[in-house]
Amino acid sequence: xxxxxxxxxxxxxxxxxxxxxxxxxxxxxxxxxxxxxxxxxxxxxxxxxxxxxxxxxxxxxxxxxxxxxxxxxxxxxxxxxxxxxxxxxxxxxxxxxxxxxxxxxxxxxxxxxxxxxxxxxxxxxxxxxxxxxxxxxxxxxxxxxxxxxxxxxxxxxxxxxxxxxxxxxxxxxxxxxxxxxxxxxxxxxxxxxxxxxxxxxxxxxxxxxxxxxxxxxxxxxxxxxxxxxxxxxxxxxxxxxxxxxxxxxxxxxxxxxxxxxxxxxxxxxxxxxxxxxxxxxxxxxxxxxxxxxxxxxxxxxxxxxxxxxxxxxxxxxxxxxxxxxxxxxxxxxxxxxxxxxxxxxxxxxxxxxxxxxxxxxxxxxxxxxxxxxxxxxxxxxxxxxxxxxxxxxxxxxxxxxxxxxxxxxxxxxxxxxxxxxxxxxxxxxxxxxxxxxxxxxxxxxxxxxxxxxxxxxxxxxxxxxxxxxxxxxxxxxxxxxxxxxxxxxxxxxxxxxxxxxxxxxxxxxxxxxxxxxxxxxxxxxxxxxxxxxxxxxxxxxxxxxxxxxxxxxxxxxxxxxxxxxxxxxxxxxxxxxxxxxxxxxxxxxxxxxxxxxxxxxxxxxxxxxxxxxxxxxxxxxxxxxxxxxxxxxxxxxxxxxxxxxxxxxxxxxxxxxxxxxxxxxxxxxxxxxxxxxxxxxxxxxxxxxxxxxxxxxxxxxxxxxxxxxxxxxxxxxxxxxxxxxxxxxxxxxxxxxxxxxxxx
Numbered sequence: 110x111x112x113x114x115x116x117x118x119x120x121x122x123x124x125x126x127x128x129x130x131x132x133x134x135x136x137x138x139x140x141x142x143x144x145x146x147x148x149x150x151x152x153x154x155x156x157x158x159x160x161x162x163x164x165x166x167x168x169x170x171x172x173x174x175x176x177x178x179x180x181x182x183x184x185x186x187x188x189x190x191x192x193x194x195x196x197x198x199x200x201x202x203x204x205x206x207x208x209x210x211x212x213x214x215x216x217x218x219x220x221x222x223x224x225x226x227x228x229x230x231x232x233x234x235x236x237x238x239x240x241x242x243x244x245x246x247x248x249x250x251x252x253x254x255x256x257x258x259x260x261x262x263x264x265x266x267x268x269x270x271x272x273x274x275x276x277x278x279x280x281x282x283x284x285x286x287x288x289x290x291x292x293x294x295x296x297x298x299x300x301x302x303x304x305x306x307x308x309x310x311x312x313x314x315x316x317x318x319x320x321x322x323x324x325x326x327x328x329x330x331x332x333x334x335x336x337x338x339x340x341x342x343x344x345x346x347x348x349x350x351x352x353x354x355x356x357x358x359x360x361x362x363x364x365x366x367x368x369x370x371x372x373x374x375x376x377x378x379x380x381x382x383x384x385x386x387x388x389x390x391x392x393x394x395x396x397x398x399x400x401x402x403x404x405x406x407x408x409x410x411x412x413x414x415x416x417x418x419x420x421x422x423x424x425x426x427x428x429x430x431x432x433x434x435x436x437x438x439x440x441x442x443x444x445x446x447x448x449x450x451x452x453x454x455x456x457x458x459x460x461x462x463x464x465x466x467x468x469x470x471x472x473x474x475x476x477x478x479x480x481x482x483x484x485x486x487x488x489x490x491x492x493x494x495x496x497x498x499x500x501x502x503x504x505x506x507x508x509x510x511x512x513x514x515x516x517x518x519x520x521x522x523x524x525x526x527x528x529x530x531x532x533x534x535x536x537x538x539x540x541x542x543x544x545x546x547x548x549x550x551x552x553x554x555x556x557x558x559x560x561x562x563x564x565x566x567x568x569x570x571x572x573x574x575x576x577x578x579x580x581x582x583x584x585x586x587x588x589x590x591x592x593x594x595x596x597x598x599x600x601x602x603x604x605x606x607x608x609x610x611x612x613x614x615x616x617x618x619x620x621x622x623x624x625x626x627x628x629x630x631x632x633x634x635x636x637x638x639x640x641x642x643x644x645x646x647x648x649x650x651x652x653x654x655x656x657x658x659x660x661x662x663x664x665x666x667x668x669x670x671x672x673x674x675x676x677x678x679x680x681x682x683x684x685x686x687x688x689x690x691x692x693x694x695x696x697x698x699x700x701x702x703x704x705x706x707x708x709x710x711x712x713x714x715x716x717x718x719x720x721x722x723x724x725x726x727x728x729x730x731x732x733x734x735x736x737x738x739x740x741x742x743x744x745x746x747x748x749x750x751x752x753x754x755x756x757x758x759x760x761x762x763x764x765x766x767x768x769x770x771x772x773x774x775x776x777x778x779x780x781x782x783x784x785x786x787x788x789x790x791x792x793x794x795x796x797x798x799x800x801x802x803x804x805x806x807x808x809x810x811x812x813x814x815x816x817x818x819x820x821x822x823x824x825x826x827x828x829x830x831x832x833x834x835x836x837x838x839x840x841x842x843x844x845x846x847x848x849x850x851x852x853x
Contacts, residue, residue, distance in 0.1 A: 117235070120249045124227050124256075127572060131257060131580055132220045135213075135591075144581060145591040146216055151267045152595050153623025154637055156215050158190050160597065161627040163201045163210040165758070173782075174758045174817045177626040178636030180614065180645045180662050180800075181778045184758075185361065185822055186368035187640050189270045191313035193360050193829070196222065196273065212591040219266050226276035227256040233279035234481040236286055237425065243488030243564070250415065250568045251481025253575065255279075259397055259407030260473035262579040270313035274321070275470045277312075281305030281325050284350070289332035294342050296349060300839055302329075303353025307832070310358035315365070316462040320471055323456070324433065325350065331429050356832025363825035367781060369461065373643045377463060379453060385443020385465035396516065396541045399534050402584045405469045406438070408476045409574045410545050411567060414506070414552065415483030416476050421498075422490060424482040434475035440468040480571075487564055492556055499553060506549035513542040537578075544574050599629040602684030602693055606631055606666050612702040612753040613665035614776070618653060620668025620684065620691045634662050644800035645778050647719065657722065660729050661798050663776035665699040668692075700730060700776070703763045703813075705749035705806060707771045708732045709739055719799045729798065733774050737795045739805055751813075759817040766810050773806040773813060774798070782819030787811050 129136065134144035146152075161184070165172035172192060175184035184190050191197050196218060204214040234248035241247065255261065265272035284301030288294055302325060309318040326347055333343040355362065369375060390400055394413065397404035408416075416434075419427040439448040443465035453459060492499040517538045547570065555563050587594070599607060606615055607630070617626055617633040626633030634649045641650075649658045656676050659667065666681075667674060670691050677697040684691055708731055712718035721727060721734045751773060755762035765773060772795075777783065779796045785804045786792065788811055797803035804813070 116245050120245050124252055128224045135216055135220060140590050143590040144586045144588050145594050146266055147587050148594055149267055155269045156212055157624040157628040159215055160210045162192060166201055167205055173822060175627055176632050176758050178624045178633050179641050180634045180649055182642055183364060183368055186364035187638055188315050188365050189313045194311040212594050216591060219269055222273050222276050223256055227252045229279040230255045233283045236283060238482060238485040241485040243485035247481040247485030250484040251477045253568060253572050254408050254412045254480050255477035257575045257579055258473055260405040260469055263403035263405050266585055271317050273312035274309045274314035274317035277305040277309045278321055278474050285329050285332060289336055297843060299346055299350040303350040306354035307357025311361055316467055317470060319458060320468060324471055356828055359828035360825040364821040367821045371642055372640045373646045376643060382463040383444035383449060385445055386441050388445050396538050397578050398537050409571055411548050411571050412480040414548060416479035418486055419479045419483035422486040424486050427479060427482055430475040430478050434472050437468045437471035441466045488561055503553050510545045510549045513545045517542050602682050603629055605682040605693055612756045614662050615666040616664050617668050620686050642778060648800055660700050663700050663702045665696055667694040702753050703751040703775050705751050705767050705771045706733045706774050709772060710734050712736050722799050733772050733803060734798050735795055761815040763813040765806060765813055767806055767808050769808045771806050772803050774803045777802045782817050784816050784818060786814045
């Protein structure tokens, strides 16, 4: 046992060393050597949302609502915000201890997830191949392939929620494997699967968690089948880990389920969801980067050979993982294969997700698991020189090398005049051909060697291949310190907006961009979160310039490269963004955030209300479009006033004075969970102007309060509290029991 433990310790140490090497440019204190994740979704979506989360949690507040992007939206319900994801909460706590939020904090969170994934994959393969001589080598091999192959080292670091939702696959699979290891199902191990699945759903990429859920269900069904257990064991097991996962993630899932049908995503049809890899992208499993910027299907040639050997040598569960791999590959093609159209109406929940190429994450995991199993199989295969299986292996590798040479020659001839891409494509294909040649020459020789320790050369070849292709890839990393990517403090031009103490919004499509309004505390009507309330989006994203959206959403400032807007404005500041020079326009007569009105048009339904918004004959400053009947009488006499006296994300206070009954129109999006009170008495909120809110207001002086207290969050939080307390108590009791058993 001590010798085995030393070998495991050496393998785990090797994984840590490889991890440190792969990310050393993110860790080094030498500024001239530093690299950082490229700007894009990582900076504009994840860093900015996490900065808002950091700010609110640091102040002891739960970020339920975010008024700073998309005209306002339920932050807790936007899955990619990952408000209660435990590793994110850990990152925020560490950032607070180290001096504040930074770009680098989220980079470190990404690298920590890669290391955790590497170690979890190692443990899973060790248990899967436990009785094999090559178990340690196979587990090390699988971890290297899974962690540094084309999928996890490509775009997932930039799409952080996707990476963090995916990495829990081996932990949950371990729980299922252990649950099915004995003569009877060991239900306690399903708590591990429930934990892994719950963490995945909390991580913020529902599509990846959906794939993971399907994988766990199918894998557990396979294990129950090979154990010849009754179907009741299958159903009971799914209920256990499924209920636990839901309980852990309910605090985000329930608000998310309330939000999703109201977003623009709900209107997507088959054509918008069916995109996937072009069929030719399968070539990038051998020749990475020759057809697209990223090659998520690439695991290296040696890994493909080992995966095939696992099936050929009939390793445990190899057929299952091969079948899932093929299914996932076909799924990743989307509409380019008949599989996705066939299952579109069969699998519940599938129609919520677009971008079917993300199914590649299952294929990449299965290939890594198969390759690890194949590596373990090599230690049990001692072929003779004239072994027919060895001869078949040599012939197969030789034909692969011939094919690679043919592709290399074809590219050399056909693309010789393409100066832009010629050298890149040629270099990549030449390197792949070199690796194929090395495998052809080395693998049979290693199998014939008397000293099996020479087989450890194979994971070294795999690491060399994957690191050469994926380390420091320019598609993922910039050769610049993280502090140069974005500034956590607002740009100079935004200081004019921040100095204005009023309550208003801005059009920050230029000058702010992304979700930077959330990080700088500026209420922007734009944002890049894929979940955008459909009614608000229909108004806001109608184009630029958009005076109607500026009017409805109380926009006071507009960032633009235009020198003149279609409505009166003054240029009050100038600056630059990544596209060039910009002006900051202050509108001469912006609509106030809260306004008392005495005229209304009642629309028959929501569609009619949206049509009335386009009617140029309606003065939206004096006439409110309602979808609810109002009981006030339109009898305006004298001046009315409405002043926002307090504004916070989940609470707005307005002091009003009106000479007659009227309507208080507020530039607050209409959404469940908002409650309105007049002098402490709750009143109903009306849907106004297609996407916003209003209340009936009696004459006189009144204190009006809008508060966001969503029932969906309270229910979800209660369920999650029970789930987490119950899980931690169970794990503690289980751990104590195991320790006592070990001492006997």
